[in-house]
Amino acid sequence: xxxxxxxxxxxxxxxxxxxxxxxxxxxxxxxxxxxxxxxxxxxxxxxxxxxxxxxxxxxxxxxxxxxxxxxxxxxxxxxxxxxxxxxxxxxxxxxxxxxxxxxxxxxxxxxxxxxxxxxxxxxxxxxxxxxxxxxxxxxxxxxxxxxxxxxxxxxxxxxxxxxxxxxxxxxxxxxxxxxxxxxxxxxxxxxxxxxxxxxxxxxxxxxxxxxxxxxxxxxxxxxxxxxxxxxxxxxxxxxxxxxxxxxxxxxxxxxxxxxxxxxxxxxxxxxxxxxxxxxxxxxxxxxxxxxxxxxxxxxxxxxxxxxxxxxxxxxxxxx
Amino acid sequence: xxxxxxxxxxxxxxxxxxxxxxxxxxxxxxxxxxxxxxxxxxxxxxxxxxxxxxxxxxxxxxxxxxxxxxxxxxxxxxxxxxxxxxxxxxxxxxxxxxxxxxxxxxxxxxxxxxxxxxxxxxxxxxxxxxxxxxxxxxxxxxxxxxxxxxxxxxxxxxxxxxxxxxxxxxxxxxxxxxxxxxxxxxxxxxxxxxxxxxxxxxxxxxxxxxxxxxxxxxxxxxxxxxxxxxxxxxxxxxxxxxxxxxxxxxxxxxxxxxxxxxxxxxxxxxxxxxxxxxxxxxxxxxxxxxxxxxxxxxxxxxxxxxxxxxxxxxxxxxx
Numbered sequence: 001x002x003x004x005x006x007x008x009x010x011x012x013x014x015x016x017x018x019x020x021x022x023x024x025x026x027x028x029x030x031x032x033x034x035x036x037x038x039x040x041x042x043x044x045x046x047x048x049x050x051x052x053x054x055x056x057x058x059x060x061x062x063x064x065x066x067x068x069x070x071x072x073x074x075x076x077x078x079x080x081x082x083x084x085x086x087x088x089x090x091x092x093x094x095x096x097x098x099x100x101x102x103x104x105x106x107x108x109x110x111x112x113x114x115x116x117x118x119x120x121x122x123x124x125x126x127x128x129x130x131x132x133x134x135x136x137x138x139x140x141x142x143x144x145x146x147x148x149x150x151x152x153x154x155x156x157x158x159x160x161x162x163x164x165x166x167x168x169x170x171x172x173x174x175x176x177x178x179x180x181x182x183x184x185x186x187x188x189x190x191x192x193x194x195x196x197x198x199x200x201x202x203x204x205x206x207x208x209x210x211x212x213x214x215x216x217x218x219x220x221x222x223x224x225x226x227x228x229x230x231x232x233x234x235x236x237x238x239x240x241x242x243x244x245x246x247x248x249x250x251x252x253x254x255x256x257x258x259x260x261x262x263x264x265x266x267x268x269x270x271x272x273x274x275x276x277x278x279x280x281x282x283x284x285x286x287x288x289x290x291x292x293x294x295x296x297x298x299x300x301x302x303x304x305x306x307x308x309x310x311x312x313x314x315x316x317x318x319x
Numbered sequence: 320x321x322x323x324x325x326x327x328x329x330x331x332x333x334x335x336x337x338x339x340x341x342x343x344x345x346x347x348x349x350x351x352x353x354x355x356x357x358x359x360x361x362x363x364x365x366x367x368x369x370x371x372x373x374x375x376x377x378x379x380x381x382x383x384x385x386x387x388x389x390x391x392x393x394x395x396x397x398x399x400x401x402x403x404x405x406x407x408x409x410x411x412x413x414x415x416x417x418x419x420x421x422x423x424x425x426x427x428x429x430x431x432x433x434x435x436x437x438x439x440x441x442x443x444x445x446x447x448x449x450x451x452x453x454x455x456x457x458x459x460x461x462x463x464x465x466x467x468x469x470x471x472x473x474x475x476x477x478x479x480x481x482x483x484x485x486x487x488x489x490x491x492x493x494x495x496x497x498x499x500x501x502x503x504x505x506x507x508x509x510x511x512x513x514x515x516x517x518x519x520x521x522x523x524x525x526x527x528x529x530x531x532x533x534x535x536x537x538x539x540x541x542x543x544x545x546x547x548x549x550x551x552x553x554x555x556x557x558x559x560x561x562x563x564x565x566x567x568x569x570x571x572x573x574x575x576x577x578x579x580x581x582x583x584x585x586x587x588x589x590x591x592x593x594x595x596x597x598x599x600x601x602x603x604x605x606x607x608x609x610x611x612x613x614x615x616x617x618x619x620x621x622x623x624x625x626x627x628x629x630x631x632x633x634x635x636x637x638x
Contacts (some may be wrong), residue, residue: 051431088423091449101420105406108427112370131408207360 002035002076003313004195006227011041011206012074013177013234014201015064020305021199022065024313028134039065040218042174042203043120044147044211047159049097050088052107053114056159056209058139059106059123066131071299074242078100097198121185138191140212143182143236148175148212155211159209167244176211184215192221196316197223198269200231203299204245206252206266213268222268227267228316232245232308233258238277241298259284261298265292271315275299283318321345321354323514325546326393328377329394329527329538331561333520333555334383337454339624340518342386343632347453348384356454358384359537361522362439363466363530366478368416369407371426372433375478376423376527377443377458385450396421415483431528433592440504457510458533462501466530467494473572477526486563489570495530500522511540515635517588519550521616523564524583525571532587541587547635551627552577552617556595560617578603585609590634592616623634 002025007018021037029037042057056075063069063077070076080100089095099107106127112141113123123173128137147233149161151169159171187263192198203209213219222229238293240246245255246256254260258274265272274281275298282292293315298303321344326337340356348356352579361376363389374396382388382396389395399419408414420425432442433492438461447456468480470488480488495585496567512515519541522528541548555578559565566574573579577593584591593600595616601611612634618624 050427051434053426081400081402081419081420083428084403084424087421088427091424091428091446093424093428100404101400101402103405104423104427105410105412107370107405108371108403108423109410109412115370127410 002033003197003316004035004038005029005162005197005199006040006191006195007199007201008192008203008212008222009039009057009061009201009208010203010212011060014039014041014057014208014230015061015069016299017199017201017232017308018061018062019233019302020299020307020309021313024309025307029136029137030134031046035196037197038187040137040140040188040191040212041137042208043139043141043210045146045158045162045207046099046146046162048105049099049109052092052104053111054097054099054107055110055124055139056119056262058137059103062106062124062128062131062133062137064211065128065133065135065137068131076100079121091207097159119185121187128275136191138186138187139185140188140218141182141215145179145182145211145215146177147207148177150174151157162207162244167247171244171248172251173211174206176214179211179214182215182253184218188215189217189221191219194238195228197225197312198222198225198227198229199312200229200265200269201243201249202232202234204234204240204248205261206244206248207244219268228271230263230273230312230315231265231269232272232273232276232291233278235261236297237277257281262288262312273312320331321352322516322635323354323357324348324516324518324519324632325357325359325510325514326358326377327517327528327531327541328520329509329522330364330379330385332522332551333376333527334362334380334388335618335624336518336520336551338379338383339618339626339628339634342445342625343619343628345454348455348492349453350455354515355417357457357506359455359457359507359510359531360461361527361531362458363464364481364526366416366476368418368426369412370430371423371476372430373416373418373426374439374443377456377556380424381425381443381447381450381452384447384452384454387450396443401454416478421532438504440506441602442503455506455510457506459507459537460501460502460534461504463497464501464530464534465496466526467470467496471557481526481563486566486575488608489565490563491570493525493529494567495533498530498533501534503537507534508536508540511537512544512546514546516631517541517544517546519584519588520549520629521551521553521560523553523559523562523567524580525567526563538587547590548586549590549592549612549621550580551587552580552594552597554580555616556596571597576600581607581609592631597621
């Protein structure tokens with residue numbers, strides 16, 4: 001038997017930790033002997049660009065696990081060109097959402113299959129297989145789910161907020177259109193209740209994790225899962241490792257610290273992973289009724305990812 | 320007043336002659352003072368690739384008039400790259416229909432607009448405007464119309480026959496799916512009845528011109544148009560200038576010559592343009608009741624195209 005791990009993931013933070021598990025588990029996290037890696041990924045940031053269905057978080061995880069991602073930039077593929085985008089601009093399209101030529105192939109195929117009625121989860125399985133990803137990627141839902149961001153400038157579609165306006169607006173509130181009727185994609189609830197280790201990735205708690213937990217049945221399945229349930233804080237030393245997590249916590253009235261994050265996840269997970277830099281917060285986090293792991297959470301390069309993954313795997317022991 | 324010209328066109332032959340008129344008319348054939356160039360283009364060769372709506376003949380004419388086409392190859396754009404296509408192949412897509420990165424932008428935009436319910440004629444107008452084309456391009460119809468080719472190997476979708484199998488199969492017959500219900504796109508009938516000069520381009524009479532003439536009302540509008548009605552033979556010296564016109568004429572039981580073509584167009588146009596190489600056929604063509612122009616029809620380069628266009632314009636005289 002090998003260990004089974006499920007990661008609840010948004011974009012970059014989720015992708016990096018998932019990559020760590022893919023490196024730490026046998027055969028890149030391929031399902032075997034009851035073990036393997038499953039990523040349940042946010043789709044609230046999905047968008048339509050030029051008529052194509054784009055799933056940025058799914059693609060970030062997929063490209064990262066396929067070792068095709070642009071590590072430096074955090075999104076998209078390495079060795080990209082932008083000939084189609086330049087021509088789209090010439091044809092009068094709004095091109096603030098950067099799409100590379102290779103990346104476009106993903107969106108073209110995904111859109112074609114979705115139009116044929118193939119569910120997103122099946123499309124994702126085909127794309128990951130084609131790119132040689134051994135782990136299993138699941139969109140949290142096959143149903144439409146779109147994050148909308150309330151800001152002082154009005155309500156924005158997620159990618160308007162995140163990419164076009166570079167998450168510069170204060171986040172006053174969030175809505176997740178469709179979340180009331182979205183059903184978990186096939187395999188999602190099993191992936192939450194079944195594994196040895198269930199990890200909430202160091203993704204944005206509100207922008208990335210909430211639209212995963214908020215899908216019908218997922219939060220309860222996490223709460224009651226017999227798995228070891230671990231969350232990794234995306235806040236280190238009072239700052240977000242990447243992205244707008246700090247601002248979002250602040251404007252939504254939460255403490256911008258690993259403790260603030262722990263308060264959000266108390267009752268959802270049983271263990272909180274905080275960075276060495278936040279060792280002083282271990283006591284207050286424990287006071288929330290959570291086990292605490294204090295370690296280096298920054299995941300510098302593949303080795304750093306694998307090290308963190310192995311440390312988390314150690315909490316469930318060998319099987 | 321300037322002269323008004325309408326060209327009924329398929330792909331390369333139509334594009335070249337249309338380009339000649341764009342060069343010969345004021346302002347690239349832009350509509351003005353009742354003059355200008357209109358191209359009514361075949362859409363029977365339209366296809367869906369990777370979920371994208373591709374209109375090869377429309378694009379060949381559009382790219383040629385925009386001076387963006389790959390002259391040597393006869394289709395697609397100059398300075399193309401193929402990064403998306405290579406990635407589509409990696410994702411398991413069938414990539415026998417070559418689509419360049421820049422070309423893809425056209426199909427992406429067209430598909431997006433069509434999905435929004437914008438008619439093909441309006442999409443085409445927007446695309447041509449964006450690319451600086453001054454002449455007017457009209458798909459013969461906004462309705463679905465698909466050429467299917469009966470061959471000894473069975474019935475093939477047009478691009479299966481033309482591109483995938485490189486028009487190597489004998490053409491035993493043609494059907495034009497949807498032609499019974501396809502209505503002429505807005506402007507098409509006016510473009511046929513209104514101009515000073517109406518030209519059937521040296522395109523394939525069966526594969527390119529028939530699905531134009533066959534749309535409800537178009538053939539009758541051509542027959543009864545008060546315009547000077549001219550057809551340019553795509554057969555020179557018993558051979559097709561380009562493509563499978565010779566084979567198709569032969570297997571469908573027609574003489575493979577400018578005379579054979581003239582027989583097809585007798586009663587449709589009043590004047591037949593044949594090449595100097597076919598001067599001996601002038602008499603027999605006249606015997607069909609057609610006026611005959613014998614000239615160099617090969618259109619070598621832009622200068623050759625413009626020369627032929629000017630010669631045809633001379634038949635309607637200055638206005």
